[in-house]
Amino acid sequence: MTAVEATTAGDGVGYYGKPIVAAHVWKDYIGWYFFTGGLAGASSTIAAVADLAGRPRLARHARRAAMVGLLPSPVLLIADLGRPARFANMLRVLKPSSPMSVGSWLLAAYSPFAVGAAATDLLGVAPRVRRASTVVAGLIGPGIATYTGVLVADTATPVWHEARRELPMLFAASAAASAGAVTTVFASISGRPESSAVRIGAAAAIAEVAMSTVMRKRLGDLDTYRSDSRARALDRASRTLSIAGAIVLTVGRRQRLTSVLGATAVAAGSVCERLAVLRAGTASANDPRAVLRAAS
Amino acid sequence: MTMSINMRPDNTPPADIEPGARYGFFTDTSVCIGCKACEVACKEWNGIASEVEAMTGNSYDNTGTLDATSWRHVAFIEKSERSAPSRATTVPGPAHDMVWLMSSDVCKHCTEAACLDVCPTGSLFRTEFGSVVVQPDICNGCGYCVPACPFGVIGKNETDGRAGKCTLCYDRLKGGNEPACAQACPTQSIQFGPLEGLRATAARRLDVLHEAGVAQARLYGHDPSDGIGGAGAMFLLLDTPDVYGLPPEPRTTTRDLPQMWRTAGRAAAGLLLGIALVVAGDRS
């Protein structure tokens, strides 16, 4: 950079190369929440389907997986707030124009049923209540698993908004993968893997990788998964873990150990995917070129 | 000289500032002298802390950008191209060897405000003056408005955890006073008033400059049919928006929300269906 450029904004990109839009200010808690929320939602759906299909064992372990996802979620969300004490304000209004508002209400509606289902199951009481709440939670679940895709897409961050068609799909797949994986872990620990859980985990993991590839195709030169080193690393990790996990799961689905290994890899892949999304968003917002390209 | 040149900008604050009408800014950067009185007046009136940091080396700009603690930001752009067109209103053609553009940026108070749309708590709201304001007692610092704004205006204040941006001096308007920055501006580069009147003023000023041969003059944010439904704070610029750090085609992303919900719906359905199929198809 020559001296003149150094003082002459007009010669650089935008205004002294400064960002045109503001990058999100979320900490990694939110990436983890995307994971836990997705895990909870998709697991509940597995539980509901299993319950209805008369697969109590699968249903039980899925309910537990849902709890693994649900319980930390509010903690993660609150931890990221600038004003945690005002968490309740999330339910002050219901705004369809705000994915976060919609999401908060979904979560609020979903939680009692998911918890109810798990509790009744654990205590082995009130079978009707258990089924009912399992089904309701299972129906809201997909919403929980996908609204986060809309949440990030509905921003001025180029790499997110341009991927608005893929993100919900990507998040759905990622959620299913993690749900299948964690359910598999529970099942394996308590004896043997549940084949359906294994299949869901493996299939969704592959779908996740596929979706992210489609998304990056569309992003073209906005693709900060390529330009930003950290995003690239996380994305690579996510792909490797997902594919490796899927293979191990499918191949070793009879043994408890391999299933647990494969499942953990798939879940980890899902986590990396979420963190990669956040990171790519930051990089994209900080690059004035991205905004200018997105505009043109 | 044309008559219009003799017209003094009708920026004198409306005799009485009435709730119900929509108010805003027309910032005429062609007469900005970069005195930063607007920045100081804003911080002073709104009691925002000053942060003394090292010199940036970016011309005379040591503020950097709009954020939670800078609600007015004067940009300084030096262009050394020989025979750059002058900022003159009267003498066309190159009488300068360079240009030094100055522009006081502020929240656009968008007609379709993304920040307001996405705010889950209703902290951000539309006032009776048509401005977009954060209610500090409601904001929970979720930070969603920050990446939502197509201009990167609003920020999250790390010290108090809340979002902050220009309020169009909501408290002053309620008291019948014009915004502090507009009142402090010595050259009337910042003009405050009812939006309709300002749109007319801006159009007239543009004509004057074009007549005077300042071809590069253009308006920004004045057009209700743009991606944000028109800004409540419009600008007269002397170069392309990106030079000032402004998005050339700002867009309120919530416009795509229906489409996005549909996609999400499909994704959700797919999720449900997929799981159902696997489980149903699993006979082992």
Place this chain on the structure above:
Amino acid sequence: MGSNMAENHPVGFQWVVEAQRRGATIIHADPRFTRTSAVADVHVALRPGTDIAFLGGLINYVLSNEREFREYVVAYSNAATIIDADFVDTEDLDGFFSGWDPETRTYDSTSWQYAGVQEKASAGDREGGGAGAERSGGHGGDHGGGTPREDPSLSDPHCVFQLLKRHFSRYTPEMVERTCGVPQARFEEVAEALCDNSGRERTGSICYAVGWTHHEVGVQNVRAAAILQTLLGNIGRPGGGIMALRGHASIQGSTDIPTLYDLLPGYIPMPHADTAATLDEFIQSDSPGGGYWGNMRAYTVSLLKAWYGDAATAENDFCFDHLPRITGDHSTYQSTLGMLDGSVKGFFVLGENPAVGSANSGMHRKAMANLDWLVVRDFQEIESASFWYDAPEIETGELSTNRIATEVFLLPAAAHTEKSGSFTQTQRLLQWHDKAVDPVGDCRSELWFFHHLGRLVRERLAGSNDPRDRAVLDLTWDYPVEGPFDDPRPEAVLEEINGHDADGRPLSTYTDLADDGSTSCGCWIYCGCNADGINQARRRKPGSEQTWVAPEWGWAWPANRRILYNRASADPDGVPWSERKRYIAWDEAAGRWTGADVPDFKTDKRPDYQPPPDATGPAAISGRSPFIMQSDGKAWLFVPAGLADGPMPTAYEPNESPVHNPVYRRQNNPTTEPIPSAENPNNHSPRPAGDHDPYPFALTTYRLTEHHTAGAMSRSVARLNELQPEMFCEVSPELAGMRGLVNGGWATIITSRAAIEARVLVTARLKPLRIDGRTVHTVGMPFHWGTRGETTGDSANDLLGLALDPNVHIQNTKAQTCDITAGRRPRGPARRTLVEEHRNGEAQR
């Protein structure tokens, strides 16, 4: 020109922008491209210190293209006056005028006189030393009897017009380009714009400030503008004039009611020991016969009555003897020398911060370290009060705290918001401000301080019959006090300044002043500011509720006139030059001058009035002569007396310059006032052709909107510091390239006085200029930083050397030389070594 109005007078600049909106063309001539240039229509980048060459070029352009406003020039200026045949111009003496005395390094102005008459400047021959003495205000002088010969055809070779023509003939566009670095096309663009906007239908005005005055030729810079504006008929007319954009809020007031050693209130000269033994001798030697200065006796007697009241009687010469006498130059920097050599033992610092604000501030700090006592009144402990322990010289080892004997009294001052009083601004407008809050703690106003200091001194002297104490004891020191701290009523001071008649009734105009002791007036030009006992300065009628001249906002001296010499807005017969520019005109029916403003002329003096030969004072001014403060009622294109450095401006190089004078063989102003001291070494730039110059670059200093002067008032304010947090220097990309300077990095700037460091701002706003075939680079920097406050930094003034304008003793802060290198300066004693090595290095070469 010589002003960065948008940055330094932003609120006033709104009217420049307004004028531009209405079609005015704004031209900014400044070495740098500033925030003013940015909104101007035309920017002229000229080399620091070359304004006379540029203005001379414009004068020559007007004269050689016959663009002057003929009728105006012939009737209202001394263009037609014949000058003594002995006068020899710089054209023939390589840059000297006739009358040069190499011994005293001064001019004898006898040969500059109007032919056949003895001219004498009226505001007094203050310091003896022949015509070399100054007259602040530069009022026109006296032609002791006899009327000067005139040639209305302006063709006589000895008439002012022809002399002017000849003197400026060499200031061609080519010469301007060679000297100032201004392309001829740009120069002609400016010349045309000026001429097109002058004459009957249009007027143009020139704004200047310290970019013009801070030079060894500061006064002549302004003189050049006066010549140009007179030739173009732009004085005394609406939209015309030369606007001095003043500095501190009431700096105008502090020259009217002076804080200057050589003036009494209202620009009455301070009596000189040699020429003012008695009141009569004083008046005789200092007051001209013609013009309103002819009434100097009335002004002086009324002043003495205001000060000494009943003690002042005709018998005792109205206590004229009580007034101190001056014996020579006792200006700021002479006092600094006095402190260094021990002859000045005590020093009051009130409302200034010389340790940072004075050029060659290091010398000033050393001087203060040599005092017995020092009183500083300020809001906070400024550098001028703390130098004894934190001056840079302590770090370099040149000073050490335990060897500084100066006893420093730091007294807390009240701010303008904490006291009532008046400000007099640029336009001579007195505006009253009321106290908003009480001062905190021990903070007190200047008025309180001096009132009670005077009271205590008088109590000490009470009963003394030592004649020298009468000067203090006879003073009327009876200001009524109010409030818990016995604050004197500021209104009482205003009343004393306004003055009253024998029966104590407030006077309403200075023409009522008498020389028999029947009237009293603290400052004749302010007479009327309290007319009818009403504080006229406190008037605040909105512009929308009165005429466009707005005479009812505040009060302008003299006599509430908003435009001086406004009789010139009408032609000799009293008819407006044009309807468009109508202002003051003769109303035959009413038999008086009328218009939107207060006529600056005897209201009933007919245009055809011709003074009888024996007339003196105002009566000696004809009905066709608007410049009533001049003895001949004319605007002086050529100054026969009153200036130390010549009757016409001449382009000299600054005392330190990167180049040899392209205009004359004579390098710089021969009458420049030196400040001889080991603490004030010279850069000796330029060197003889071929020699290496260790200080090859032009150096200029200036202000930023974000800070104020020596900085104590702004470096303590976070709101401002965040906007300009660090001391920096501005250099062109080309110079940055040459010296390896990086934007945002550090640079060390070196002169023979000091080495300071500053952040680097590389900017195309500082343009290298082609001067006489070679490129001249300029280093620019603000002077706001010092060792104290929320943000600190080296002081630009440590770098500057002292060489003064001979007329008003102002320092040159705008055009010196320096060297610049990349990186920070050394710490400790090494800093001193660097400066010395740089200087000696120069000697060897």
